Amino acid sequence: MRSWLFVPGDSERKIAKALATGADVVILDLEDSVALANKTAARDIVAGVLSNRPETSCQVFVRVNALDTGATVQDLAAISSTPPDGFMLPKTSSGKDVEQFAQLTKSDLPIIAIATETAASLFNLGTYTNLKAPLSAMTWGAEDLSSDLGATSARDDTGHLTDPYRLARSLCLAGARSALVDPIDSIYASFRDIAGLERECIAAARDGFTGKMAIHPDQIPLINQTFTPSIQAIDQAEQIVDAFAQSQNAGVISLNGQMYDLPHLKRAEKLLERASRYRPQA
């Protein structure tokens, strides 16, 4: 899934809008965007939306409160009779948290973990492999991590992420790929700055992320576009796959003056698999 749009669980108005944005996933949030005083109201609203879902092509996930808050069980209880399409678990410190959470959900519904929100979590990004839990994606977050690290900002004066957050981003990517789940890039909070968002989307897609989280409807078209394989990329991938198919048992081939070996073949196959799910724009 390419675009994952957060929407505060206590805002019926925004939820109705979010479901019509064309986001691949809408994340009804019960965690950080909902004030403590509104948690119960948000649970009721989210349960209401899930039990009376409008006709929409997007998947609807729920972000619960973190395991150490003690509120996760209440979140799950509120939606037990109207389950979402999946869950987002914030502030995981290792794969064990995902296993513990999966037991609480009493279901096989997919889980996306936000796996870099505490200082300690950075040392555990390799622990999400072979879990007894339906982990389907991993993402990372700079906001909570920066407060845990004691930083004043996660970005420098030019708007670029500083080293600790680039590290978290890279470890999340490697952790997700080694766990054979989708790596999803973090949010871009300056939602009026579309050029800045584009820069991050292009970098994320180049590095191997398969989607990006969003906080505002205006961010969705660009995210969907960037993470949909282009016609040129599909064409090139097809040429690589065909060339390998025609050179039986070759470990390496040449095509248009370039060398391609097995990692290139794997990458081309992955791209074609993604292209089969999302229609590219001309």
Ligand code: COA
């Ligand atoms: N989902 C659905 N609709 C949204 C939205 C979202 N995430 N963010 C904004 N909108 C709506 C607004 O309600 C507004 O609709 P309206 O004119 O009918 O009232 C419209 O889009 C334009 O919004 P805009 O005025 O540009 O922004 P804002 O000042 O209303 O909201 C934020 C800015 C950041 C508060 C808002 O985008 C938001 O709540 N984002 C999600 C935050 C979140 O969930 N964070 C947790 C994860 S990090």
Ligand code: MG
């Ligand atoms: Mg947070």
